[in-house]
Amino acid sequence: MSKYLLERMEERRSRAIDIAIAAKVLRVCEYHGDVVMTMGLVDESYAYRVGNAKLKAGELGDTFESPREMTDAVKAAINEHYLDYCPRCEKLLED
Numbered sequence: 185m186s187k188y189l190l191e192r193m194e195e196r197r198s199r200a201i202d203i204a205i206a207a208k209v210l211r212v213c214e215y216h217g218d219v220v221m222t223m224g225l226v227d228e229s230y231a232y233r234v235g236n237a238k239l240k241a242g243e244l245g246d247t248f249e250s251p252r253e254m255t256d257a258v259k260a261a262i263n264e265h266y267l268d269y270c271p272r273c274e275k276l277l278e279d
């Protein structure tokens with residue numbers, strides 16, 4: 185896979201996380217800025233609606249080639265962070 189394709193994938197992944205955060209489906213841990221988790225109840229369809237609105241408004245530039253590509257990326261981003269707590273905070277509490 186070319187470097188260009190990898191960069192495009194990484195860009196889509198991080199945009200998808202931004203969409204899910206904007207939709208309040210995912211959130212960033214307030215103590216660990218690199219830990220992303222769900223808000224508990226996951227409403228994926230709401231994240232897709234937020235993504236579609238951003239797509240139509242041109243806010244996503246040329247990151248996604250189709251609405252389908254965007255929803256697939258958002259779905260993957262949510263699945264990748266399917267925890268409703270921060271594992272690092274949890275670990276701190278245990279120690």
Ligand SMILES: [Zn+2]
Pocket residue numbers: 213214215216219270271272273274
């Ligand atoms: Zn944390």
